[in-house]
Amino acid sequence: MATMTRAADTHRAAGLFHALSDETRLALIGMLRDGERCVCELQDSLGAAQSRLSFHLKVLKDAGVVNDRKEGRWVYYALTPDAFGELEDAVAELKPSRRALAVRRTSGCCD
Amino acid sequence: MATMTRAADTHRAAGLFHALSDETRLALIGMLRDGERCVCELQDSLGAAQSRLSFHLKVLKDAGVVNDRKEGRWVYYALTPDAFGELEDAVAELKPSRRALAVRRTSGCCD
């Protein structure tokens, strides 16, 4: 949806940033950069308890950052490309404006 | 510093994302996009308790996202442009690789 209230945008952005605010989750994303991996592979690479891995994958999935696919006994996780577009948009929305970079305010406030 | 271990990078990225993972802080950044503002202005715009505002400004400052400048009775906060460059880099490092976007793995794992 291309139209969203500012509040909804902010809410979504905070959710995305929260999903990325943990080192374990960033490590997982790194492992998925080149393509999908099954949980067992991630577990080997990460060396973390299974339930812990499962917890973080769920956080990423709930935030829409990854998606999963079941195949027989295994579940494969992959990055969801759209989320990264959203993320780039969110960052772009936060960046100082050209004006802010140029101007150095000198007038006082509150008077 | 241009050279950093992956772990340090990840740590820094998680810190930046954490600073941005709260709606109040995102709102503050929005208020600073066009240039610096004194705390009193931010307080009016935000309508939040003073200590709460101060708390969030500190989180942003500790993460390097904003900087402050004292002038007489007032303190002015502004976005720190460098942080947004770092943020863009961090996001770029997370994005699915070209390979990931092209390839659809079909082989199984763990066998």
Next chain:
DNA sequence: TTGTCATATCAAGAACCATTGATATATTGA
């Protein structure tokens, strides 16, 4: 069918984070 493996979920506790109200500090104007 039974056992085993891959994964998810749950419950309890620890660690962390945000909010509030109270107090401290610094600056200025009277």
Next chain:
DNA sequence: TCAATATATCAATGGTTCTTGATATGACAA
């Protein structure tokens, strides 16, 4: 000086998040 204003910090509390170990579920192989 004194009082008022702007801001920061602190302590207490409640809420959320993370970790761990235990248990559940579902798929497959023997």
